[in-house]
Amino acid sequence: MTGVELSALTKDYPGGVRAVDGLDLAVPDGAFFALLGPSGCGKTTLLRTIAGLETATSGTVRIGDRDVTRLPPGRRDVGMVFQDYALFPHMTVADNIAYPLRIKKTGKAERHAAAADVAASLGLSDLLERRPAELSGGQQQRVALARAMAARPTVFLLDEPLSNLDARLRLEARTFLKKLQHELGVTTLFVTHDQAEALAMADLIAVMEAGRIRQVGTPAEVFRRPANLFVASFIGSTPMNLVEARVADGLVEAAGARLRPPVRVEDGVPVVYGVRPEYLDYSAAPVDEAFHGRVVVVENLGTSSLVTLETEGGVLVHVVVPEDAEPAPGDEGWASPRPGRSLLYREGDLLTNDVAAAA
């Protein structure tokens, strides 16, 4: 059992900034866990508090069955990879990897053997005698990972692991990290502000805003059923359509369209109707239960296009249209939500009563 458990964790910075605000979180053993949120939401502070680099103002941090809240970082048994990798420039790759073992007073032969082992598993065997300055960004990251792994910690912490890599390497590193994490099976937390990165890598995602967690779930849950408007607007490469709506005669009236609600709601309630552009079907001919408007912008996304419809009320609705079916700007178009893919929010939170029955 080496999960991470936070309860009522609060971190105040001098000057009155509350970076983490009474936060409860359980990271299951072996999970690849993402802390996702916009900059300034406290995700890095949270990671650093788990590492022990920041001291919690109140609340507890448990790693496995140990309460580590007051332990110094060196005794928490965590391995951390910093955003800038923090490799010591005057040491060779081998010495860098063996560094935590050297501090733990492991014998020279033993720690070099351990470093060579870890290096081999990360494909660094040929680079052991080099200096960090002679390595590419991707190689430096793997050395930093190897250093974190060398002391065999029970938890890995990665701070923005992909942000210092260029776009091509980033994709490669993403796959590499995910594969590595599954092979090692060590509980791993990483911080990112990139929702695509979190969706792609993590088993579980915690979406944070202003020091609090707004939703914890698998990537599929977070993507398909955002628990609130903040998560709904934050997750997704193309932002979700969130349209002010009103319920009348059992139907949702949103941007001039009358749509069947995904959940039962009383008449007259102001709600927000949410549907992802990917879950809307575009049609050039009139269809029932669809947003109707004029195409104002068509953005090419590669294998598909993002079409923006301007409805009569001036509300913009985004639709993803597969390739070769793109309308031209100025065309009239209809966008109908796929059954079971639309969501209703009331006062910011997802409405969830008898989900499956609707639509």
Added chain:
Amino acid sequence: MVPATSTRTEPARAEATDVVGLGRRRAAAFVAPALVLIVVFLVFPALWTLYLGVTDYRLTGLEATHPRFLGVRNYTDVLADGRFHNSLWLTLQFVGGSAVLGQTLFGFAIAWVMRERPAAVRRTVEALVLLAWILPGSVVAFLWLALLDRDGGTLNAMLGTPGTAWLLDHPMACVIVFNVWRGTAFSMMLYTAALGNVPPSHLETAKLAGASTWQTLRDAVLPKIRGHALTSLLLVSLWTFNDFTPFLITAGGPENRSEVMSAYVYRTALGEGRLGFGAAISLVMLLINLLIAFAYLQALRRRRA
């Protein structure tokens, strides 16, 4: 000036060496005043010292009007002089104790400890340390005389040791402690800046590995600030070697026991009026300075290679 250059029809090569278009003569005229100042106040005294060093020139008496040429005799006399040996040894103690050890260790320690303190505390400490540095030498010398005075000195009053003559019993120690107090500000400021260059993530990597303060300094900090440390050591060594302030406190005494090089030169050349001999000591001092500088520059170069 601009239209003149535009109508000029000189070859392109001349243009390249004369970018402003002043012409050689006018350019020289601009530089001349500065050169004259340098020659009058720097080159001439230096050459004059070289000349004095090979004569028996004195401040007063027959030799003042008719100095005799002595060749290298002044230099052989200096190198054989017991007072010179004593002075050189005291100067090395002074440099090693107050600059290399005292100011450097103390300055670094303050910079390291203040690094994570609240800004108000840090600024107050820095201001106090700086104060010792920016006060005029004559003023601080007077303050220290008052502090160390045998009768009614502040230190004796604080320690309850009336009648202890610090300056007579421990002249060299007093001068060294004084210079540590006076010069720590420079090292402190330099190391504060240098520590700002150490990435926080490097310190935290050491912290996560469980490193002690000493291990953190050895692995994460010192390798990053070695260049700063050598530069600082070079500067404070040379400054301290040539520092004259000890003379203001002990005047080289008692019995030459705090007569560092600068005091030795001053007392020989101006106190006893032996200008020729004093000039010879000055040149020896200059050579020792060059030696120190050369050693540090070698260390710096080895680091870059």
